Amino acid sequence: MTSYDEEQLGALLSALPPAPEAWVKAAKELPVALERLGEIVERAKADEDYRRRLVADPETALEEADVVAHTQNIEIIRRRLDEK
């Protein structure tokens, strides 16, 4: 690390702007969302018809389960189903 002058310190402080609030909020809510995703996967493992609907239209299945159908949530569902 070098010795900084005020201008350098300001530039380094500027280089870490906050992430958008909505992203941070969603990340904080991940544990709850992941728990719900786990329940969805368990249901899919026990119910073949539900599994087919989930694979065919994950967005609707997630919304029905009151989980935001973010890309990463759908990806988590796919990954966990593949882990079977």
Added chain:
Amino acid sequence: MGMHAQLTDGQLVARCRAGDEAAWNELVDRFSRYVYAIAVQAFKLQEHDAEDVFQEVFARAYEHLNKLRDDEAIRPWLAQLTRRLCIDRLRAGSHEQPEDSVDPMDVDDAIDRVDESMAVHEALAILPDGCQDILDRFFARDESYRTISEALELPAGTIASRISRCLAKLKVELEGRNPDVSAS
């Protein structure tokens, strides 16, 4: 400042693993800027791609807390994960933003700079709340003197001098952490 803000990265990870919700919130607060900066500054991802990477990083972090070899190394682990997911994203969306549009050397330099910024932000967290707030608002949030003056109920004419004094304190804090450097 929450009680978890005092914890080391390793202590924080251990609390998260134990299911401590407040610890997870602190972990997200502690590293959200870091992950965001790597995605948008180092890899220059577009906003929607950066958001997907951001959420995926924290989802995988939460899912893999039990598999970390060294709890104190959560930050480099997050950096590596973010880097890998950004590269995947660039490859997947090559029609919009070609992977070769990002020079690996530039990425390395940008991540080094983000790491350096994190060190400065950690030093900032030691300063009195007033200094943390005013420096973060002015530099990281790009707020004007007027906005800061209204938010903090301070005379507009004193903002510049307060920023300068707080920067001086920050410099002392950083040099206290690196005494050899301040003597050079």
